[in-house]
Amino acid sequence: MLPLLTREKNADRVLRHASGDKRFKILEVHMKKHQFRQDALIEVLHKAQELFGFLEDDLLLFIAAKLKLPPSRVFGVATFYHFFTLKPQGEHTCVVCLGTACYVKGADKIMAAIQEKYRIKAGETTPDNQLSLLTARCIGACGIAPAVTFDGHVAPKLTPEATLEKLNTLI
Amino acid sequence: MAAKTLIIDGKAVSAEEGATVLQVARDNNVAIPTLCHLEGVYDVGACRLCLVEVAGSTKLQPACTTKISEGMNIQTNSDRLRKYRRLTLELLFAERNHVCAVCVSNGHCELQTLAYSLGLDHVRYDYVFPKWKVDVTHRLFGMDHNRCILCTRCVRVCWHIEGAGTKNVAGRGATARIISDLDQPWGDSESCTECGKCVMACPTGALFHKGATAGEMEHDRDKLEFIVNAREKQQWLP
Amino acid sequence: MQLDDLKALVAKHIGARKKIVLRTCMSAGCMSSQADVIKRNLEAEVKAQGREAEVEVRRVGCMGFCGQGPLIGVDGLSAKEKLFEFVKPTDAPAIVASLQGAACDVQVGNPDHPFFARQMRIVRANGGIVDPERIEDYLAVGGYQALHQVLTEMQPSEVVDEITTSGLRGRGGAGFPTGLKWGTVAKSAGAKKYVVCNGDEGDPGAFMDRSVLESDPHIVLEGMAIAAYAVGADQGFLYVRAEYPLAISRLQTAIKQAKALGLLGGGIFESPFNFNIDIRIGAGAFVCGEETALMASVEGKRGTPRPRPPFPAESGLWGCPTLINNVETFANITAIINRGGAWYAGIGTEKSKGTKVFALTGKIKNNGLIEVPMGIPLRQIVEEMGGGAPAGGHIKSVQTGGPSGGCIPAAYLDTPVDYESLTKLGSIMGSGGMVVMDDATNMVEIAKFYMEFCMEESCGKCIPCRAGTAQMFHLLEKITQRRGTARDLAKLEELCDMVRHTSLCGLGQTAPNPVASTLKFFRSEYEALLQPDPFGPRPSVTTQSAEPVTL
Ligand SMILES: Cc1cc2nc3c(=O)[nH]c(=O)nc-3n(C[C@H](O)[C@H](O)[C@H](O)COP(=O)(O)O)c2cc1C
Ligand code: SF4
Ligand code: SF4
Ligand code: SF4
Ligand code: FES
Ligand code: FES
Ligand code: FES
Numbered sequence: 001m002l003p004l005l006t007r008e009k010n011a012d013r014v015l016r017h018a019s020g021d022k023r024f025k026i027l028e029v030h031m032k033k034h035q036f037r038q039d040a041l042i043e044v045l046h047k048a049q050e051l052f053g054f055l056e057d058d059l060l061l062f063i064a065a066k067l068k069l070p071p072s073r074v075f076g077v078a079t080f081y082h083f084f085t086l087k088p089q090g091e092h093t094c095v096v097c098l099g100t101a102c103y104v105k106g107a108d109k110i111m112a113a114i115q116e117k118y119r120i121k122a123g124e125t126t127p128d129n130q131l132s133l134l135t136a137r138c139i140g141a142c143g144i145a146p147a148v149t150f151d152g153h154v155a156p157k158l159t160p161e162a163t164l165e166k167l168n169t170l171i
Numbered sequence: 172m173a174a175k176t177l178i179i180d181g182k183a184v185s186a187e188e189g190a191t192v193l194q195v196a197r198d199n200n201v202a203i204p205t206l207c208h209l210e211g212v213y214d215v216g217a218c219r220l221c222l223v224e225v226a227g228s229t230k231l232q233p234a235c236t237t238k239i240s241e242g243m244n245i246q247t248n249s250d251r252l253r254k255y256r257r258l259t260l261e262l263l264f265a266e267r268n269h270v271c272a273v274c275v276s277n278g279h280c281e282l283q284t285l286a287y288s289l290g291l292d293h294v295r296y297d298y299v300f301p302k303w304k305v306d307v308t309h310r311l312f313g314m315d316h317n318r319c320i321l322c323t324r325c326v327r328v329c330w331h332i333e334g335a336g337t338k339n340v341a342g343r344g345a346t347a348r349i350i351s352d353l354d355q356p357w358g359d360s361e362s363c364t365e366c367g368k369c370v371m372a373c374p375t376g377a378l379f380h381k382g383a384t385a386g387e388m389e390h391d392r393d394k395l396e397f398i399v400n401a402r403e404k405q406q407w408l409p
Numbered sequence: 410m411q412l413d414d415l416k417a418l419v420a421k422h423i424g425a426r427k428k429i430v431l432r433t434c435m436s437a438g439c440m441s442s443q444a445d446v447i448k449r450n451l452e453a454e455v456k457a458q459g460r461e462a463e464v465e466v467r468r469v470g471c472m473g474f475c476g477q478g479p480l481i482g483v484d485g486l487s488a489k490e491k492l493f494e495f496v497k498p499t500d501a502p503a504i505v506a507s508l509q510g511a512a513c514d515v516q517v518g519n520p521d522h523p524f525f526a527r528q529m530r531i532v533r534a535n536g537g538i539v540d541p542e543r544i545e546d547y548l549a550v551g552g553y554q555a556l557h558q559v560l561t562e563m564q565p566s567e568v569v570d571e572i573t574t575s576g577l578r579g580r581g582g583a584g585f586p587t588g589l590k591w592g593t594v595a596k597s598a599g600a601k602k603y604v605v606c607n608g609d610e611g612d613p614g615a616f617m618d619r620s621v622l623e624s625d626p627h628i629v630l631e632g633m634a635i636a637a638y639a640v641g642a643d644q645g646f647l648y649v650r651a652e653y654p655l656a657i658s659r660l661q662t663a664i665k666q667a668k669a670l671g672l673l674g675g676g677i678f679e680s681p682f683n684f685n686i687d688i689r690i691g692a693g694a695f696v697c698g699e700e701t702a703l704m705a706s707v708e709g710k711r712g713t714p715r716p717r718p719p720f721p722a723e724s725g726l727w728g729c730p731t732l733i734n735n736v737e738t739f740a741n742i743t744a745i746i747n748r749g750g751a752w753y754a755g756i757g758t759e760k761s762k763g764t765k766v767f768a769l770t771g772k773i774k775n776n777g778l779i780e781v782p783m784g785i786p787l788r789q790i791v792e793e794m795g796g797g798a799p800a801g802g803h804i805k806s807v808q809t810g811g812p813s814g815g816c817i818p819a820a821y822l823d824t825p826v827d828y829e830s831l832t833k834l835g836s837i838m839g840s841g842g843m844v845v846m847d848d849a850t851n852m853v854e855i856a857k858f859y860m861e862f863c864m865e866e867s868c869g870k871c872i873p874c875r876a877g878t879a880q881m882f883h884l885l886e887k888i889t890q891r892r893g894t895a896r897d898l899a900k901l902e903e904l905c906d907m908v909r910h911t912s913l914c915g916l917g918q919t920a921p922n923p924v925a926s927t928l929k930f931f932r933s934e935y936e937a938l939l940q941p942d943p944f945g946p947r948p949s950v951t952t953q954s955a956e957p958v959t960l
Contacts, residue, residue: 007527009361042690042709057353060353071353072336072341072353078866082693084693099613100613100811101613104850105431138652139652140437140616142614143776153441155441217872217913256903284491296900299879321870343711344866
């Protein structure tokens with residue numbers, strides 16, 4: 001292990017690295033809006049994910065440094081909530097609702113069809129980076145179950161065939 | 172503060188208002204098993220081993236976080252409680268890989284001691300969990316995730332006594348785990364002051380001094396209490 | 410702003426209205442079928458057919474019959490409202506032309522259908538009627554008058570008394586008396602107090618709160634403001650799950666509009682009362698619906714519950730007394746203030762007062778939201794309002810209460826729907842999800858489905874829930890894959906008992922409910938899957954088994 005004093009601190013490296021990227025500026029403005037309050041951590045993570053698509057280590061370190069929180073706290077919070085992702089996502093996302101109403105109406109079959117065709121499991125991205133397959137536990141559209149969200153747009157009353165067709169036109 | 176009288180396992184006792192059931196029981200030599208409780212840091216009520224029956228309440232109450240009240244009638248060691256405690260330990264043993272025979276803490280482990288005292292000698296549940304990593308990147312200490320019971324004692328001492336905030340819990344549910352900084356190898360941690368308090372606090376062999384062999388590792392809880400008395404209660408400081 | 414200024418504003422707004430109103434549902438359900446395009450096309454068509462002087466197209470929230478959506482309601486044409494169902498964007502010309510009597514082949518719904526006729530709308534009174542993005546619409550139906558009355562004519566303690574009289578119980582699941590909770594917070598000592606609205610709605614198969622927030626956001630804001638006055642709080646938080654982006658944006662709009670009119674913020678109605686509301690967005694964790702976990706999340710931490718007591722009413726957000734209620738609970742408040750607690754107490758049963766909104770989904774003909782008086786028999790809901798199972802099926806059971814609830818078998822359909830009756834059957838009222846299952850549904854699979862849900866949503870803090878749900882899921886998997894024995898079933902039952910009584914929070918304490926209730930009513934489905942036990946008769950808990958010793 002290098003002596004702590006001679007090694008560049010992670011936080012310093014991250015701040016240096018961040019200075020060239022406009023998105024960090026926007027994020028910092030957002031944190032300022034929250035007066036760099038530590039209880040705004042979740043709002044800040046939401047904004048960070050919106051800007052960067054996912055939460056990479058340097059981004060988390062940047063947030064920790066700015067909010068004066070230990071990195072372990074930021075990481076602990078980011079991994080507690082399903083909504084935050086630490087891995088890059090594919091070009092398109094497809095979120096299959098596996099809530100009860102959708103499940104009893106065959107969401108599991110939709111899921112199986114996608115998994116078979118694209119050879120990915122829930123939470124994974126295709127090797128060509130085109131599609132990320134995600135699941136949700138009810139998106140509040142149970143009245144039109146089963147529901148699937150394609151790139152943020154909810155589609156109602158789907159069948160496995162209709163879902164694959166949608167994906168075909170998307171990709 | 173007013174004194175309260177209450178009954179623990181049929182015995183009438185009195186104690187100061189604001190005390191917890193656990194404190195009062197221990198002051199009166201009633202042993203209640205605990206795992207997540209650690210003198211000197213706040214309680215989280217997570218392990219559920221200290222649950223007791225309180226007359227008039229249908230819910231079991233954790234002794235470590237429940238404050239006493241006047242006239243309370245507490246049962247700490249019923250058949251039902253013993254059964255639940257045994258099951259809780261069984262679940263822990265099935266959750267990760269606790270192979271006591273080769274553990275550095277063999278003989279000095281709170282989990283093992285409790286299991287013996289509750290007469291648990293085998294686990295009937297299937298082992299459903301994968302193998303976890305062992306982190307030996309730190310100069311002085313090691314962490315074996317297979318032996319961690321997620322009591323968060325290390326997290327609490329690291330935050331509240333040492334003030335370093337190196338340790339925390341990441342993930343959730345069965346995938347929850349203890350991390351250092353951004354889930355880095357412990358040896359790469361910038362925040363760790365190498366104080367060793369987490370190692371002193373750990374009830375099992377999950378955190379250990381490097382170089383200790385099977386059965387050698389003793390957690391120095393007295394030293395920890397000494398530090399707490401100095402820092403929090405300012406007992407012997409000028 | 411004074412009441413008179415508001416009234417003038419409302420009069421102007423109403424004066425600008427047109428004779429015929431096309432109410433277009435723009436809530437999440439219908440939006441998924443291009444309701445936004447439909448509205449745009451309707452507006453263009455009204456212009457094209459030269460009807461701008463008489464016809465307006467209004468954005469409204471959920472009308473409830475989401476399964477038949479997209480929906481368009483027509484007012485001002487005849488005495489009765491007209492309802493178009495399954496509308497497509499290309500239907501716009503025909504719909505506008507039909508306003509002048511032209512024939513139109515878009516499906517028309519029947520407003521006298523029991524689905525509508527049996528409802529009693531208090532919480533959802535404005536859903537599908539007001540434009541959720543215009544505060545004037547809410548004011549026009551008498552909005553914020555209850556707040557004015559409370560601030561100018563009532564003492565905080567009188568407000569609490571009124572709520573107590575109403576008999577309102579929390580709609581978030583546990584059914585705790587709301588008046589009692591308000592009274593406790595009001596009495597708690599503390600200079601700073603908070604009011605929190607729980608809009609996490611994590612129960613899968615439930616979307617009542619979503620629809621209220623999307624369709625009538627101000628009713629919740631007003632309810633929170635009244636609560637804040639009653640308990641002495643000046644800051645509110647509205648916790649909404651990230652899965653509801655439309656609800657979040659409409660709430661943001663609503664808060665901005667209310668602030669602009671001085672209905673939120675400092676010195677409301679020129680009284681000394683201040684109240685601000687901030688939105689906090691969840692991030693996908695069911696357990697954050699539990700009140701102590703929700704508060705941890707509002708404070709920017711991992712959403713893990715903590716033992717109670719102390720209850721939030723004594724020590725909540727940042728250690729201050731905190732009132733936390735569900736969206737639907739708050740949505741009942743204005744009606745209670747406007748019409749009196751006694752009026753409200755006259756609805757429902759002896760112990761369950763008022764109405765409840767349910768999300769009727771699953772294997773049923775009419776999917777959607779209904780609001781009914783408490784105590785209505787389950788059969789009326791599923792058979793008359795819901796229209797029974799879709800062609801060819803038979804209703805086998807109704808699941809209420811989500812992952813914390815249970816399955817009520819068809820034989821018990823005559824049970825009245827109230828807190829006590831459902832609990833007696835081993836289920837709970839819960840937040841209002843009602844998922845109907847037909848005879849194609851395998852009950853052991855359903856139990857496994859819920860157990861997997863609880864396992865994945867367990868926060869991992871306490872051992873019984875973290876490790877217990879994982880073991881129970883594993884046992885259920887074994888049984889459904891025909892690898893389980895009577896011994897496994899016994900272990901499952903043993904864990905049900907243990908996890909229920911030893912877990913820290915409600916998630917773990919209720920996680921065994923779906924298993925316990927299906928075991929109670931559908932035990933034969935479990936037994937049919939069991940394999941002969943290779944170790945002979947099952948041993949009791951304490952005797953040795955043939956499995957290896959591991960310590
Ligand atoms: C696991 C769990 C999830 C919960 N989810 C919700 C929820 O999504 N919405 C809600 O209002 N209450 C939920 N609750 C209940 C809350 O803890 C709390 O009782 C409620 O918000 C109080 O409001 P009420 O008195 O108006 O019902 C949940 C409880 C538990 C244990
Ligand atoms: S050694 Fe000290 S600073 Fe390092 S992790 Fe352990 S308690 Fe924290
Ligand atoms: S490492 Fe030790 S102290 Fe830390 S949570 Fe695990 S068992 Fe507890
Ligand atoms: S019961 Fe489950 S969700 Fe609740 S505290 Fe325990 S582990 Fe967390
Ligand atoms: S269960 Fe899928 S949207 Fe509710
Ligand atoms: S010692 Fe009380 S719950 Fe762990
Ligand atoms: S979403 Fe349109 S009627 Fe419910």
